[in-house]
Every structure is written in C-alpha cells, then in structure tokens.
Amino acid sequence: MITRTSKALRTPGGLSIRYQPRATGAVLLLVAATVAAGIVLIGSGDYPISPAEVVATLMGDGTMAQEFVVQDLRLPRVLVAVLVGACLALGGAVFQSISRNPLGSPDVIGFGQGSAVGALAVIVLFHGSQAAVAGGAVVGGLVTGVGIYLLAWKRGVHGFRLVLVGIGVAAMLTAATHYMITKADLVDATRAVLWMTGTLDGRDWVQFWPLLAMCAVLIPLVLAFGRPLRMLEMGDDSAYALGVRVERVRVTLMCAAVLLVSAATAAAGPIVFVSLSAPQLARRLTRAPGPNLAASACMGAALLLAADWTATNAFGDRELPVGVVTSVVGGVYLLWLLVTERRAGRI
Numbered sequence: 001m002i003t004r005t006s007k008a009l010r011t012p013g014g015l016s017i018r019y020q021p022r023a024t025g026a027v028l029l030l031v032a033a034t035v036a037a038g039i040v041l042i043g044s045g046d047y048p049i050s051p052a053e054v055v056a057t058l059m060g061d062g063t064m065a066q067e068f069v070v071q072d073l074r075l076p077r078v079l080v081a082v083l084v085g086a087c088l089a090l091g092g093a094v095f096q097s098i099s100r101n102p103l104g105s106p107d108v109i110g111f112g113q114g115s116a117v118g119a120l121a122v123i124v125l126f127h128g129s130q131a132a133v134a135g136g137a138v139v140g141g142l143v144t145g146v147g148i149y150l151l152a153w154k155r156g157v158h159g160f161r162l163v164l165v166g167i168g169v170a171a172m173l174t175a176a177t178h179y180m181i182t183k184a185d186l187v188d189a190t191r192a193v194l195w196m197t198g199t200l201d202g203r204d205w206v207q208f209w210p211l212l213a214m215c216a217v218l219i220p221l222v223l224a225f226g227r228p229l230r231m232l233e234m235g236d237d238s239a240y241a242l243g244v245r246v247e248r249v250r251v252t253l254m255c256a257a258v259l260l261v262s263a264a265t266a267a268a269g270p271i272v273f274v275s276l277s278a279p280q281l282a283r284r285l286t287r288a289p290g291p292n293l294a295a296s297a298c299m300g301a302a303l304l305l306a307a308d309w310t311a312t313n314a315f316g317d318r319e320l321p322v323g324v325v326t327s328v329v330g331g332v333y334l335l336w337l338l339v340t341e342r343r344a345g346r347i
Contacts, residue, residue, distance in 0.1 A: 023286040023295060030285075030298035034082060037305035041081075042074045044313055072204075080203040080267055081308050081322075082301040083211045085274055087264035089300020090222055090293060092275030093282070094257035097229050097291040098250060099162045102337060105276035106261045109166020112272065113173035114144025115265035116196055120177055123192050124184040133195070134210070134266035141262030144169065145254060198271035198323025200308055207267045214263040218256050223293055225253055230290035271323045273330020274300050280337065 043049040047069050049057070057066045058075075088106070095104045095111075106112050118140015122128035128136065152158070152165040177196065181189050228249045231239040236246050261275065281303075282295035304322065307329065311320040 020286070020288050023288040023292065026282070026286045027295050027298055030282075030295060030302050034298060034302045034305060037302060037309065038078045038082065041078050041305055041309050041312075042070055044309065045069075045074065076204045076208050077200050077308075078305065080208050080211065081200050081304045083208070083215055084200075084264040084268045084271065085278070085300035085302070085304030086219070086297040087211075087215065087260040087300075088271065088274040089278035089282070089296045089303075090219065091257040091261040091264075092300075093279035093291045093293055093296035094222060094229065094253050095275075096279050097233050098253065099160070100233055100235075101160065101163050102280055103276075104163050104166075105273075106257070107270070107272045107275050108170065109163055110148055110170035110173055111141055111144055111166075111258055111261050112265060112270045112275070113170045113177070114147075115141035115262045116270045117173050117176050117180075118143070119195060119266070119269075120180050120192050123195065124180045124188050127188065130206075134207075137266035138259070138262040141258050141265065142255075144173065145258035149251075149254065194321075195269045197321040198269035198326070199321035200268055201319070201321065203268065211263055211267045214259065218260050218263075219297070222253065222256050222260070225249060226291060226293050229253060229293075233290070269321075269323060271304070271326055273326050273333065274304055276337075277330055277333045278303055280333075 039051050039054050043051055043054045047065075049066060049069065053062065053066060054070060056062055057070045062070065091111075092105045092107075095106055095109065096102055098104065099109075103109075115137040118136040118138070119133045120136075121140070122133045122136035126132065148162070148166050148169050151169070152162045154161065181192055184192060228239070228244045231242050231244050232246065232249065239246050239249075264271070278300035279292065279296040282292045282299040285299070286292050286295050288295075304326070307325040308322045311322045311325045
C-alpha cells in the first residue's frame with residue numbers, strides 16, 4: 001500500500017520500490033550534515049586546518065604534518081564518534097518502537113547503566129586493561145538486557161512494563177556504580193569517574209576497528225527488521241495478524257540493540273541522552289510513521305559530532321568530555337518531552 005507520503009519507483013525490470021520523499025531527503029540532509037561536521041571537527045584544535053585542507057589531506061594531497069594530525073590523531077576520533085552516535089541512536093529507536101514509548105530509551109531503562117557496571121567491575125575489582133573494560137561493558141549490557149526482559153515478561157513484554165522495570169533496574173545499577181567507586185582506590189576511582197563521564201578524547205584506530213566490525217553485522221540486521229518493527233508498533237495482535245513472529249522479532253531486535261549500545265559504551269563510555277533524543281528528532285524531521293531507523297542513525301552521528309565540537313571548542317581552553325554536553329542538552333530535551341507528553345495526555 002502506498003500512502004500519501006510515499007511514492008513508488010519502478011525499475012526497468014518491473015520491480016517497484018516504495019520510498020518517502022521527505023524521509024529520503026532528510027536522510028541525505030543528515031548525511032551531508034554529518035560529513036560537514038566531521039570535516040569541521042577534524043580541522044579544529046591546537047593545530048587548525050581549513051576545511052579545504054582537510055579534504056585535500058584526506059585525498060592524499062596534504063603535507064606530512066597535516067597527514068599526521070588528520071589521519072593519526074583526529075580522523076579516528078571523528079569516525080568513532082560517528083559510529084557511537086549511530087549505534088546509540090539506532091538502539092534507542094529500536095527500544096522506543098518496541099516499548100511504544102518515547103521514554104523507552106536504553107539510557108533510561110537501564111541498559112547503559114548495565115554496561116557501566118560491567119566496565120566499572122573490571123576497573124575496580126580486576127584493574128583490567130582497556131580491552132578488558134570494553135569487554136566488561138558488553139557483558140554488563142547483555143546481562144542487564146536479559147534480566148530486564150525476564151523481569152518484564154508476563155505472557156509477552158508490554159512496553160509500559162518494560163519501561164517501569166527498566167527504570168527500577170537502572171536505579172539499582174546506579175547505586176551499584178556509586179558503591180564500587182567508594183570502594184575503589186584513588187587511581188581506579190579517578191579512572192572510573194572519567195570513563196563514566198563519556199568521552200571521545202584519545203580515541204584512535206584501536207577503538208574504531210572493533211566497533212566497525214560490530215556495526216557491519218548489527219546495523220544491517222536491524223535495518224532488515226525495519227518493516228516487522230513498524231508492525232510491532234501497532235501492537236502484538238495486529239502484528240500477529242500480519243504474519244509477524246512477534247517474540248522472535250522482538251528478541252532479535254532487543255539483542256541487536258543491546259549489543260549496539262554496549263559496543264558504543266565500550267568504545268566511548270556511557271554517553272547519555274543520544275539514544276533518547278536522536279530517534280525523536282529524526283521522527284520530527286521526517287514526519288514519517290515507523291521507527292525511521294536510517295534517519296535515527298544519521299541523526300545520532302550528527303548530534304554526537306556537534307556535541308563533540310561544542311565540548312572541545314565552545315569553552316575556550318577548557319575541553320569538556322562530550323558526555324557533559326549531551327547530558328545538559330539531553331536533560332533539557334527530556335524535560336520538554338515530559339511536558340509535551342503530559343499535555344497530550346499520554347503520561
């Protein structure tokens with residue numbers, strides 16, 4: 001069925017492809033914004049490089065100094081930011097669609113906190129390396145996801161129940177992180193607090209390649225389930241009637257979303273509120289029904305790049321962790337969202 005907001009593109013072979021012009025244009029616009037923000041971010045810093053010089057250096061026409069700064073220092077940080085933002089936003093879009101609730105975000109319902117507990121346990125209890133901390137974050141996110149799913153299960157997983165259980169689990173996990181910090185020695189406590197803030201500082205190719213491998217598997221998997229996920233938003237009974245294997249689709253998407261959020265957290269720490277705000281902003285930009293997965297991923301990447309530029313350039317010589325900026329902006333957005341939902345009578 002082609003809605004008023006959709007058009008059909010027919011190929012020479014007779015194949016008909018449905019697309020939404022506004023949503024397609026929004027995705028292209030966000031991709032362009034992401035590329036532009038990345039170029040500007042690469043060129044900013046103590047060794048400024050103009051956008052034209054950044055592009056020339058990426059094409060192999062820069063000086064040796066520019067190639068070192070761009071390719072070894074700044075490019076991997078920008079690429080990690082793009083992947084982290086896309087992972088967080090895509091995970092948020094999945095959980096908001098499954099729960100049918102704009103508050104059903106991984107950093108609200110406990111999955112981000114679970115990754116943080118896993119990473120802090122490795123730091124505080126085992127004094128683990130950076131790779132071990134990343135592994136702890138992934139394991140912590142997966143264990144938390146399984147726990148929340150089982151606690152929310154009652155002849156299916158209702159979205160409102162999932163959010164309530166997740167908020168309760170998030171509160172307990174937050175208490176656990178505070179307890180571990182109080183029991184850590186000074187060096188480990190400092191390291192833990194810095195990691196918990198969420199930062200892209202010092203990110204290089206070591207963090208990029210594992211994250212890229214995870215994204216190469218998980219992002220196409222999530223995008224492939226875009227149509228069943230849209231049907232899940234109509235309710236389990238309607239999805240069953242349309243031939244969707246509800247629990248299989250839900251479990252697959254939840255596992256993929258938890259892994260995406262955990263991988264992003266492992267690479268850059270718990271950068272909060274990107275999962276909450278990016279999918280909602282993408283929906284408002286596209287004005288299209290459904291989860292808007294591609295638009296959400298692009299919006300998350302653009303948002304995190306903009307937040308990182310703000311954190312590194314908007315406060316003079318004082319460079320802030322990117323998690324501080326996303327917390328402030330996301331907190332304001334959350335308050336606005338709560339007021340809007342209350343006025344609409346949904347909470």
